[in-house]
Amino acid sequence: MVTAKVWVLKKHFEGFPQTSDFEMKQEALANLKDGELLLESVFLSVDPYMRPYSKRDMKEGDVMIGTQVARIVESKNPAFAVGAFVVANRGWRTHFISDGKDLNLLPASWPESLPKSLALGTVGMPGLTAYFGLFEVCKMKPGETVLVNAAAGAVGSVVGQLAKIGGCKVVGCAGSDSKVAYLKKIGFDEAFNYKTVTCLDETLRKASPDGYDCFFDNVGGEFASIAINHMKKYGRIAVCGAISQYNDTVPQKGPYIQFPMIFNELSMKGFIVTSWYNRREEGVKALLKWVLEGKLKYHEQVTERFENMPAAFIGMLKGENLGKAIIKV
Numbered sequence: 001m002v003t004a005k006v007w008v009l010k011k012h013f014e015g016f017p018q019t020s021d022f023e024m025k026q027e028a029l030a031n032l033k034d035g036e037l038l039l040e041s042v043f044l045s046v047d048p049y050m051r052p053y054s055k056r057d058m059k060e061g062d063v064m065i066g067t068q069v070a071r072i073v074e075s076k077n078p079a080f081a082v083g084a085f086v087v088a089n090r091g092w093r094t095h096f097i098s099d100g101k102d103l104n105l106l107p108a109s110w111p112e113s114l115p116k117s118l119a120l121g122t123v124g125m126p127g128l129t130a131y132f133g134l135f136e137v138c139k140m141k142p143g144e145t146v147l148v149n150a151a152a153g154a155v156g157s158v159v160g161q162l163a164k165i166g167g168c169k170v171v172g173c174a175g176s177d178s179k180v181a182y183l184k185k186i187g188f189d190e191a192f193n194y195k196t197v198t199c200l201d202e203t204l205r206k207a208s209p210d211g212y213d214c215f216f217d218n219v220g221g222e223f224a225s226i227a228i229n230h231m232k233k234y235g236r237i238a239v240c241g242a243i244s245q246y247n248d249t250v251p252q253k254g255p256y257i258q259f260p261m262i263f264n265e266l267s268m269k270g271f272i273v274t275s276w277y278n279r280r281e282e283g284v285k286a287l288l289k290w291v292l293e294g295k296l297k298y299h300e301q302v303t304e305r306f307e308n309m310p311a312a313f314i315g316m317l318k319g320e321n322l323g324k325a326i327i328k329v
């Protein structure tokens with residue numbers, strides 16, 4: 001009998017999550033039935049969506065939502081061999097049983113040399129978010145100028161590099177000087193620390209005096225309200241996330257945005273990456289190719305041990321991660 005360790009949401013978050021909001025429990029797993037398989041999580045993901053989704057989708061006592069790269073350790077399902085690796089969406093747990101219907105095998109072309117954790121980041125949901133957000137929502141064209149915030153993170157760092165691959169000028173911001181240095185290292189044309197600039201409006205103008213064709217917004221809030229005034233005519237805004245608001249206890253008051261929307265006839269579209277999952281294979285194939293060609297660089301903020309998962313989640317929300325935040329079990 002295998003016993004899984006799981007993290008449950010003990011108490012709904014109020015403001016920033018606290019470690020006391022989580023509780024680790026043990027879960028005895030039954031013996032496999034025909035068609036089932038037993039898996040162990042090898043890498044787990046912590047992502048910003050877990051903060052707002054926990055309020056919308058979870059009740060206290062539920063296992064925290066999330067995805068993992070898992071290895072098949074026992075199989076009574078002929079379609080899945082022991083030793084194979086999959087991406088699953090089974091939450092914060094060390095082991096789980098599946099009937100195989102909710103598993104995505106890692107591509108057969110995945111080279112041994114490439115960390116399998118990338119299937120949770122650059123070559124996984126965040127990378128696909130950047131891919132579809134840029135190509136299908138922003139519809140960026142060569143020669144355009146792209147702005148992206150949270151640019152040193154799992155999604156933003158891919159947005160900037162894909163925009164460079166697409167022949168665009170890229171401006172990004174992040175919350176530390178070391179992250180800004182990283183952005184310049186991976187090819188951003190302009191990068192700034194939004195926490196230390198004296199005037200965001202002036203900084204955005206200086207970075208691109210003609211304005212921006214595409215704005216990939218991961219942050220929302222005041223940044224977005226200022227940035228929208230720097231959009232070129234017919235500019236496009238991909239509303240990807242609003243992490244500046246996820247931990248608010250009192251909703252922020254957003255200034256008036258209709259004027260630049262109308263005056264510059266802007267397109268602004270919210271999107272959720274799972275709406276593009278019918279083309280997931282296309283995206284993963286493209287991202288994997290660019291990584292292997294060295295055109296798409298990656299960085300992972302790896303936290304060791306399952307027990308440290310809440311701290312890693314809180315740290316990511318506070319900006320302590322460079323690149324994708326990952327837990328190595």
Ligand SMILES: NC(=O)C1=CN([C@@H]2O[C@H](COP(=O)(O)OP(=O)(O)OC[C@H]3O[C@@H](n4cnc5c(N)ncnc54)[C@H](OP(=O)(O)O)[C@@H]3O)[C@@H](O)[C@H]2O)C=CC1
Pocket residue numbers: 047048049125126129149150151152153154155156173174175176179218219239240241242243244245271272273274316317318319320321322323324325
């Ligand atoms: N629509 C969709 O389908 C998806 C949307 N998303 C969204 O994309 C965004 C980025 O996600 P992801 O790349 O996974 O996360 P990141 O790896 O970028 O980590 C979150 C980062 O957000 C930044 N941040 C945190 N609080 C604030 C704040 N108050 N103001 C500005 N920046 C802040 C921090 O970086 P910094 O140092 O820059 O402050 C932190 O490192 C999130 O909003 C997320 O919800 C992600 C996946 C799918």
Ligand SMILES: CCCCC/C=C\CC(=O)/C=C/C=C/C=C/[C@@H](O)CCCC(=O)O
Pocket residue numbers: 048049052065067089125240241242245246272273274
């Ligand atoms: C202040 C309100 C903010 C609303 C937008 C919140 C988050 C946007 C975002 O980050 C979306 C992420 C989507 C992630 C999808 C992950 C999938 O791997 C599975 C997620 C769970 C599920 O839908 O089954």
